[in-house]
Amino acid sequence: HISIYGYNNNSMELFTHSVIKDYVLWFTKHGSIEREFNVFDNSDVNLLLKGLDSSESESITHGHIFPPESNNINELFSEYIVKAPDYYCKRVINRGQLKNRPDIHYDAIFSIEGNRVKHGYNDMVRRGGYQAPVGAYTVQERYGLWICKDYIPIQRVNEWIPGKGYEYTKLHAFINCQNLSLTANRGSIDNTPSEILKDLKNAVKNIYEKIIGSDEWSEMEWLEQEASGYRTAEKEKSDYDWRIKKIKRRNTTIYKGVGLIEPERESGVLSIFIQLSLLEKELFPFEIVDYDTHVGIDVIAKGDIDTPIYQSKLYYVEFKNILTGAFNHSFDNLHAIVCWTTSIKNGDVVHDVKGKKRVMKIVKNENCERKFFLDERTDPHRIQVYVLKDYLKEKLNIEFTPNNSE
Numbered sequence: 001h002i003s004i005y006g007y008n009n010n011s012m013e014l015f016t017h018s019v020i021k022d023y024v025l026w027f028t029k030h031g032s033i034e035r036e037f038n039v040f041d042n043s044d045v046n047l048l049l050k051g052l053d054s055s056e057s058e059s060i061t062h063g064h065i066f067p068p069e070s071n072n073i074n075e076l077f078s079e080y081i082v083k084a085p086d087y088y089c090k091r092v093i094n095r096g097q098l099k100n101r102p103d104i105h106y107d108a109i110f111s112i113e114g115n116r117v118k119h120g121y122n123d124m125v126r127r128g129g130y131q132a133p134v135g136a137y138t139v140q141e142r143y144g145l146w147i148c149k150d151y152i153p154i155q156r157v158n159e160w161i162p163g164k165g166y167e168y169t170k171l172h173a174f175i176n177c178q179n180l181s182l183t184a185n186r187g188s189i190d191n192t193p194s195e196i197l198k199d200l201k202n203a204v205k206n207i208y209e210k211i212i213g214s215d216e217w218s219e220m221e222w223l224e225q226e227a228s229g230y231r232t233a234e235k236e237k238s239d240y241d242w243r244i245k246k247i248k249r250r251n252t253t254i255y256k257g258v259g260l261i262e263p264e265r266e267s268g269v270l271s272i273f274i275q276l277s278l279l280e281k282e283l284f285p286f287e288i289v290d291y292d293t294h295v296g297i298d299v300i301a302k303g304d305i306d307t308p309i310y311q312s313k314l315y316y317v318e319f320k321n322i323l324t325g326a327f328n329h330s331f332d333n334l335h336a337i338v339c340w341t342t343s344i345k346n347g348d349v350v351h352d353v354k355g356k357k358r359v360m361k362i363v364k365n366e367n368c369e370r371k372f373f374l375d376e377r378t379d380p381h382r383i384q385v386y387v388l389k390d391y392l393k394e395k396l397n398i399e400f401t402p403n404n405s406e
Contacts, residue, residue: 012052013134014135015051015052016051016052016053016054016133016134016135017049017050017051017052017053017054017058018051018123018124018133018134018135019051019133019134019135020049020051021049021051021058021060022122022124022135024047024049024060025060025064025065026064026142026153027152027153028152029042029150029151029152030042030045030047030060030062031063031064031152032062032063032064032150032151032152033063033064033109033148033151033153033174033176034063034151035062035063036064036066036093036109037093037095037107037109037151037176039151042062043062043063044062045062046059046060046061046062047059047060047062048060065121065122066091066109066111066172067089067111067113067117067118067120067121068089069089069090069091070087070088070089070090070117073088076088083116085114086114086115086116086117087114087116087117088112088113088114088117089111089112089113089114089117090111090112091109091110091111091112092109092110092111092112092207092210092211093107093108093109093110094107094108094109094110094207094210095107095108096203098196098199098200098203099199099202099203100195100199101179101195101196101199104177104179104196104199105177105178106175106176106177106200106203107151107175107176108173108174108175108176108203108204108207109173109174110171110172110173110207110208110211111171111172111173112170112171112172112211113143113170113171113172114170115127115139115169118139118143118172124136124137124142125137125138125139125142126138139169140166140169143168143169143171143172144156144157144158144161144168144169144171144173145157145158145160145161145168145171145173145174145175145204146173146174146175147174147175147176147177147180147189147200148174148175148176148177149176149177149178149180149182149186149189150176150178151176152186153174154180154182154186154187154188154189155187155188155189157201157204160200160201160204160205161204161208162205162208162209175200175203175204175207177196177200179192179196180192180196181193247403248403249402249403250262250264250402250403251400251401251402251403252400252401252402252403253398253399253400253401255276255279255396255398256279258275258279260272260275260276260398260400262340262400263321263340263388264321265321266298266319266320266321268321268340269319269320269321269338269339269340269388270291270298270299270319270338272388273319273338273388274288276392276396280396283395283396284338284386285303286301286302286303286315286317286335286336287301287302287303288300288301288317289301289302289309289314298317298318298319299316299317299318299319300314300315300316300317301314301315301316301317301335301336302314302315315333315334315335315336316333316334316335317334317335317336317337317338318334318336318337318338319337319338319339320337320338320339320340321339321340321341322339322340322341322342322343323337323339323341323342323343323344323385323387324342324343324344325343325344325348325349325350325351326350326351327350327351327352327353328353329352329353330352330353330354330356331352331354331356331358331374331376331383332354334383335381335383335384336383336384336385336386337374337383337384337385337386338385338386338388339385339386339387339388340387340388340389341387341388341389342360342372342385342387344360345360345362346360346361346362347359347360347361348360350374356376357376358374358375358376358383359374359375359376360372360373360374360375360385361373361374361375361382367394369394369395370390370394371384372384372385372386372387373385
């Protein structure tokens, strides 16, 4: 019977039942991975645990917890469909010796697990919709590859796993070697000779390469591909239903027998601009000759329809759904802006990406039609802004109203 008084300066917050149990099952001899390698010397030992926040003791059997392997992948996909990869679990056990030190042996276990499998046996994993205990962690913070001595995890070495990204999160993996030299607190393998660590790292690389070329890994990838394809089709159906509902709520109008839809995106602004340019050739004082959304300003235009391109002056025209005070392009070479609406008022300042400023000026012509310009007093060129919602009303008496049965 051992009693310890005053440990950790009597700081008690880490001595909750869930935190102690998790530590025991991951980082002590009682949570050893040895039984996976047919070492059963301690298999009959039970630990009676009661954390400071618990009213009852819990009996914890010896050994680290590994979940049961999953069923046939076709059955898994039939049961869980898009979530099937999260329920996948297969294990690979490998035992061998180091290439340059054949007298040194290692034991490795790689459990390939989906996240739902981890959630099923590990209450300490944080996830959405679940109130995890104090001291909980994410999959990224705990899982991957652990190097062990005495079959007890010492240090996580995810950098030993080839590849990039978060592939290691699929792994619940351990490699044990009795020839590691640990620091005094057993917290690091840094005292181990570099040639041993190099050989162990190569052993891990060989095991991992065999795993990703194995049936188990192919099954996991197949599930992910199938789930992704199903998820894409499911999302397309959801998007389709959402867009149909949205169409029924959209504002529309009919002009010269052509149905027009009030735009909600930049592409919609361009669409209605092209439609009306064909119906009313004099409506806009320029013609689009090139449209490209990959980089820079959207449109290159020329001043009129009749003059050939090689004789015309070409300039930029930018399309926006809503024009705001922060303009994400340069004013250089910009001739005009076409937007559906704007939040900018008369006298407001607009900044471009280079920090240059222009002031919005709204004036009325002799027909009481409003014109919008971005002015800069040292530049004689005024950038005209076509606010289509107002421009179409004033020029063509076009108004958009809620969609109806007609």
